[in-house]
Amino acid sequence: MSTLSTAVHIVAQEDVHKRDRAEVLLVCWERTGSDTFTVNALWPSQHSFYQTADGLYDPLLFVETVRQNVPLISHIGYDVPIDHHLIWQDFTCEVNPSALQIADAPAVIELRVSCSRVIRRGSRMAALTMDVVALRDGVLLGTARARFTSNPPALYRRLRGSYGDLDRALAAALPPAPPVDAELVARARESDVVLSASDFPHRWLLRSDTAHPILFDHPVDHAPGMLLLEAARQAAQALSSSTGLASVRLDAKFSRYVELDTPCWILAEAELPDLTGRPRAAITALQAGETAFSCSVACQAPALSRVA
Incomplete structure (x- = not known):
């Protein structure tokens, strides 16, 4: 394990896998x-995705910020080599909308x-399990907890079998189906929509666009x-049919790898509101008849999200 040091270090690009x-x-x-x-992050006033x-x-910019901490802490804190594969098991986060207001300068x-x-x-x-408390100007912005594993290349290849061949997995990836209307999922561009319509209500096909510059910043199998x-x-946004909802809490479980060569269905079902009255949706990803991913999403209405 790395020795304790009080020095402040600049984050290396390779340590966040971007x-x-x-x-x-x-x-x-x-x-x-x-x-x-302690890790410092800088949020631009505008982001492309x-x-x-x-x-x-x-x-979800907060979620991505937490995600970047997973490889960073693994490499700088626990000497995990760069070529090891870091895989989420569970992830929970909650944000405070009152701390998300955009200012003229980066946050x-x-x-x-x-x-x-x-x-x-x-x-x-x-x-390991990683807990994160995020502050902005001394105000609580959000909290998160992630449980993840680290697998050396040889072990990862054994676990993945033929899917461990990156080139083969990408070559076999299904082309993304046509997206649903971007407005339905509160997106400005069709290229950022990750759901495709199906013949069933509250059920969509996952669009895995391996050319997407943010979601597939680097090739994965x-x-x-x-x-x-x-x-x-x-999916939670589409289920609500209400514009401008903010997903302020996510409780996710990653049960299986979602493969690129097999259709993956995204199902949404309304849950009872949480203890604060926020609407919730239960989202499930099904592939080959198995649950690969599940997530409870709590949302907050636009009128409650705005900062005075």
Whole structure:
């Protein structure tokens, strides 16, 4: 394990697994304890994919910020090699809409990260739980918890079988079907829609566009976790048939890999409101008759989301 250091370090692009430097949200990090870290992020006033609405940042920009911490903390905190595969098991997050207001200058986000339930395979980290508390100008912006595993290349290839061949997996990927109307899922561009219509109500086909510059920033042999979370957000939006809802809480479980060569169905069902009265939707990804991903999405109405 890396030794404790109070020095502040600049985030290296490779440590967040992004090919496009412009998509790196994390700026610097500092180790504050054996399993605790402080990471600073910078949010641009506008983002090409995580777009603003009602004068607020997209809540999934917070999710992507947390996601970038998964590889960063693994590499700088637990000496996980760059070529190891990091796979989500569970992910929960909640954002505070009152801290998402867009200002003229980029937003500086402080992330306090603590790690627990660390499992090691020999000297290497094999799994851990990461808790994140995010602050903006001293105000709570959001919290998140992620449980993920780290698999060396040889083990990953054994787990994935023929799907472990990246070139083969990408060559076999189904072409994305036509998108649903972008307005239905609160998207400005059809290219950012990840759902395709079906003959059944509240059921869509997942669009895995491997050419998408953000969701497939770097080649992967399965549907990325951020694609599935975006599908959950869009399905919850489509189910509500109300414009401008913000997905303020996600409770997700990643049960199986979602393959690129097989249709994956996204199902949405209304749940009872949460304890604060926010509407919720239960989203399920089914592939080959098996549940691969499930997510409860709690939303907040535009009138409640706006900041005075």
